[in-house]
Amino acid sequence: MKKTLFIVQAxxxxxxxxxxxxxxxxxxxxxxxxxxxxxxxxxxxxxxxxIPGLFVGCIIANIFGGNGMIDIVFGSLASLIAAYLSYRAPKKWMVPLPPVIINGIVIGFILNYLYKYPLLISMAWVSLGQLLACYVLGYPLLLTLERYEDIIFQKEG
Known part of the structure; x- marks a missing residue:
């Protein structure tokens, strides 16, 4: 049952x-x-x-993104690493931080490599977009889901 639930959630x-x-x-x-x-x-x-859910979702999304195998592989690996680090975050407010940092760096490098965009500017723009998505949208989502955690995520107790 636990394995099935894990696969369904992912x-x-x-x-x-x-x-x-x-x-x-x-x-x-x-x-x-x-x-x-x-x-x-x-x-x-x-x-x-x-963790695997975000990774696989990112792979699928990046296939449609048009930036080729570099983005599919490295962009998705960035999401995998960020998801794992979010899982391991020691404090709730830190949960959205790994995607901001990891994606800002990795996607910034990808955009610099593919399009010759200035590296630091690319990192800054991606990080800013991540801040908006992860903290302005994601953190309130975390606080809302936390109220219904036992129901949504099938927690016992």
Whole structure:
């Protein structure tokens, strides 16, 4: 039962992440981006199933992004690392921080490599978009979901 629940949660998270990214494609890709789906990066706070869920969702979203294998591989690995670090965050307010930092650095490098955008400016723009998605959208989502955690994430007790 636990394995099935893990797979279902990961699959739903992947589907929602990919769908939101693709639905909001005009603002999900590029040097200046705010991926609405990045608000979901708070989900590792509630379930480890969010780690592979966000990773797979990002792979799917990046396939549609048009930046090729570099973004599919390295952009998605950045999300995997950020999700794991969010899961391990020692304080609740720190949960959204790893995606801001990791994606700002990695996606900034990807954009610099692919489009020759200035590296530090790319990192700054991506980080700013991540701050908006992860803290302005994601952190209030975390606080809201926390009220219903036992119901939504099938916690016992």
């Amino acid at each position: 699959s739903v998270i992947a589907a929602v992440y990919a769908s939101l990214t693709i639905l909001f494609a005009p603002i999900s890709y590029g040097q200046i981006q705010v991926r609405i789906s990045e608000a979901l990066t708070i989900l590792p706070f509630f379930t480890p199933a969010a």
